[in-house]
Amino acid sequence: VEDAKTAVGVIRYGRDDVVAVLDARTAGRTAGDVIGVGGEIPIVANLEEALPHRPDTLLIGIAPRGGGLPPAWRDVIGRAIGRGLDIVNGLHHELAEDPEFAVPARRAGIAIWDVRRPPDDLRIATAAPHRAGSRTVLTVGSDCNIGKMTAALELQAEAGRRGLSSTFVATGQTGIMIWGEGVPVDRVISDFVAGTIEAPVLAACDRQDWVFVEGQGALFHPAYSGVTLGLLHGVAPDLLVLCHQPTRRRVRGYDLPLPSLSACVAAYEAAAAWRHPAPVVGVALNTYDLAEAEARRAVARAAEETGLPATDPVRFGAGVLLDALGRAGER
Amino acid sequence: VEDAKTAVGVIRYGRDDVVAVLDARTAGRTAGDVIGVGGEIPIVANLEEALPHRPDTLLIGIAPRGGGLPPAWRDVIGRAIGRGLDIVNGLHHELAEDPEFAVPARRAGIAIWDVRRPPDDLRIATAAPHRAGSRTVLTVGSDCNIGKMTAALELQAEAGRRGLSSTFVATGQTGIMIWGEGVPVDRVISDFVAGTIEAPVLAACDRQDWVFVEGQGALFHPAYSGVTLGLLHGVAPDLLVLCHQPTRRRVRGYDLPLPSLSACVAAYEAAAAWRHPAPVVGVALNTYDLAEAEARRAVARAAEETGLPATDPVRFGAGVLLDALGRAGER
Numbered sequence: 001v002e003d004a005k006t007a008v009g010v011i012r013y014g015r016d017d018v019v020a021v022l023d024a025r026t027a028g029r030t031a032g033d034v035i036g037v038g039g040e041i042p043i044v045a046n047l048e049e050a051l052p053h054r055p056d057t058l059l060i061g062i063a064p065r066g067g068g069l070p071p072a073w074r075d076v077i078g079r080a081i082g083r084g085l086d087i088v089n090g091l092h093h094e095l096a097e098d099p100e101f102a103v104p105a106r107r108a109g110i111a112i113w114d115v116r117r118p119p120d121d122l123r124i125a126t127a128a129p130h131r132a133g134s135r136t137v138l139t140v141g142s143d144c145n146i147g148k149m150t151a152a153l154e155l156q157a158e159a160g161r162r163g164l165s166s167t168f169v170a171t172g173q174t175g176i177m178i179w180g181e182g183v184p185v186d187r188v189i190s191d192f193v194a195g196t197i198e199a200p201v202l203a204a205c206d207r208q209d210w211v212f213v214e215g216q217g218a219l220f221h222p223a224y225s226g227v228t229l230g231l232l233h234g235v236a237p238d239l240l241v242l243c244h245q246p247t248r249r250r251v252r253g254y255d256l257p258l259p260s261l262s263a264c265v266a267a268y269e270a271a272a273a274w275r276h277p278a279p280v281v282g283v284a285l286n287t288y289d290l291a292e293a294e295a296r297r298a299v300a301r302a303a304e305e306t307g308l309p310a311t312d313p314v315r316f317g318a319g320v321l322l323d324a325l326g327r328a329g330e331r
Numbered sequence: 332v333e334d335a336k337t338a339v340g341v342i343r344y345g346r347d348d349v350v351a352v353l354d355a356r357t358a359g360r361t362a363g364d365v366i367g368v369g370g371e372i373p374i375v376a377n378l379e380e381a382l383p384h385r386p387d388t389l390l391i392g393i394a395p396r397g398g399g400l401p402p403a404w405r406d407v408i409g410r411a412i413g414r415g416l417d418i419v420n421g422l423h424h425e426l427a428e429d430p431e432f433a434v435p436a437r438r439a440g441i442a443i444w445d446v447r448r449p450p451d452d453l454r455i456a457t458a459a460p461h462r463a464g465s466r467t468v469l470t471v472g473s474d475c476n477i478g479k480m481t482a483a484l485e486l487q488a489e490a491g492r493r494g495l496s497s498t499f500v501a502t503g504q505t506g507i508m509i510w511g512e513g514v515p516v517d518r519v520i521s522d523f524v525a526g527t528i529e530a531p532v533l534a535a536c537d538r539q540d541w542v543f544v545e546g547q548g549a550l551f552h553p554a555y556s557g558v559t560l561g562l563l564h565g566v567a568p569d570l571l572v573l574c575h576q577p578t579r580r581r582v583r584g585y586d587l588p589l590p591s592l593s594a595c596v597a598a599y600e601a602a603a604a605w606r607h608p609a610p611v612v613g614v615a616l617n618t619y620d621l622a623e624a625e626a627r628r629a630v631a632r633a634a635e636e637t638g639l640p641a642t643d644p645v646r647f648g649a650g651v652l653l654d655a656l657g658r659a660g661e662r
Contacts (some may be wrong), residue, residue, distance in 0.1 A: 084425075189520060
């Protein structure tokens with residue numbers, strides 16, 4: 001499941017139906033069985049087995065290190081274009097710029113959406129203030145791939161249920177696929193990261209009272225910390241929600257220990273204050289790999305360690321986090 | 332002078348002679364008179380007035396916000412190519428990719444070096460340890476354009492005078508122009524900043540005992556802090572030198588106050604420790620805009636505030652900083 005972030009996100013939160021999942025290793029089983037969401041959606045071994053389920057789009061949700069296109073996928077994409085499927089691509093490698101795909105796609109009249117393609121207008125952050133009365137919330141994390149997008153989407157959904165004026169701002173490929181727009185900050189030239197996310201956040205604050213922004217990476221991550229800080233300072237949030245997975249002990253993919261939750265709180269509050277002070281007001285845990293009793297104990301421990309409200313927003317709802325944001329936002 | 336960073340750097344530290352400076356506003360005067368370095372090098376109003384001084388290269392050292400090519404410069408560059416001059420370009424805009432210049436340059440057999448062109452191989456940081464016994468020093472700053480490159484180059488020069496095994500790693504356009512190679516980290520896609528600078532630093536540590544890396548931006552900068560943290564974590568320095576300009580009160584170009592020197596020390600040490608602990612061991616001041624007595628007072632105040640050795644490495648030499656690094660490096 002840890003490696004199926006995009007599939008889980010798109011099945012759980014996407015606007016379009018998923019008719020089949022392509023994965024040779026688990027073919028024959030169902031999405032609900034293998035990744036815990038999607039119920040009876042079949043997992044198939046290859047494109048041809050997916051066709052009877054009448055897909056209109058091939059969504060490339062793999063996330064290999066570095067974001068390149070694995071050679072084996074060239075063939076699958078070519079065949080999908082040949083079958084008239086649109087392509088939604090989350091890799092760094094832009095398929096619309098790749099003649100092997102761009103030429104037949106144009107000829108067949110199908111669309112290629114490279115969701116990680118950065119905006120054409122590169123902006124330098126202005127440090128302009130947000131509309132008074134708006135509240136920008138950024139989800140931050142102890143590591144990558146730990147639940148920041150999910151926490152922000154659950155907050156947005158809960159705010160919607162409560163009838164609040166609110167929106168979500170996507171900053172990564174899965175969030176953009178789900179929401180239909182956003183800024184792939186990890187794909188932006190480093191000088192422009194803060195400026196490129198600042199613009200849509202300012203616009204969202206003009207229109208909505210609550211703006212939930214998907215965080216990226218972690219301040220402690222040896223490869224991606226720069227993305228995290230650029231995003232934190234470009235978003236200039238008023239309030240932070242800290243995301244963590246209780247069973248995660250080391251930085252994903254590295255032999256480095258994760259800091260404690262209280263060290264995370266201190267680091268994010270210090271780094272935010274370099275630009276605009278923002279307290280961490282709650283903890284969102286990702287307990288998908290724990291039994292329910294264990295998950296409840298993990299939530300209680302996180303609340304005790306940080307002195308903050310904690311929950312797993314998927315499992316137990318985002319209500320307590322939104323309550324805490326509301327109280328903090330009134331101050 | 333504040334806006335002539337590249338001219339000052341290339342004239343002071345570059346390997347090639349500068350025969351004339353192109354600047355319409357100050358034409359007729361000398362470089363020594365206007366920017367404080369370069370003695371009798373003439374400042375001329377246009378390319379044609381420079382030609383009698385027999386240049387073989389046009390170096391574009393302007394640094395407009397955003398790094399685009401000002402339209403007025405298209406004409407100058409075209410004429411320079413027509414006169415057979417090679418082009419060295421520090422802008423984000425890549426001239427070798429611009430048909431208006433690439434085609435005539437190829438025809439005329441002249442070279443275009445876009446120093447900010449990022450490396451083609453994009454790397455994710457590995458967090459590999461440096462060679463034991465090597466010492467990596469990163470210059471960090473309270474703001475942009477405050478003396479980080481200069482401090483690192485002065486440390487490298489002083490290490491050379493002492494016969495130490497040492498090298499310099501350039502990370503910005505001026506440093507790359509001076510040193511002939513380097514990584515333009517502000518031009519690298521944000522996901523790859525740490526990994527792209529990690530590789531040359533690891534290689535330098537394998538060959539040299541002291542590696543002086545040019546810092547970029549500042550943790551407090553609303554637009555560029557992400558570059559700063561990505562660089563800090565990719566370089567994973569053992570020791571830091573803090574750079575500051577005593578007369579700078581606000582973030583350059585923004586209505587935001589600069590933090591105190593002791594707040595800078597605390598922030599950089601905290602942020603370094605998220606990846607690899609590194610103390611700030613000295614302060615390098617840029618006192619070009621102070622009289623000598625004032626400069627000495629500023630140095631004394633910085634030493635008192637931080638409890639660290641301080642100097643202006645250009646004005647008073649980098650000796651005390653290298654002494655402090657040597658003592659800290661032995662621990």
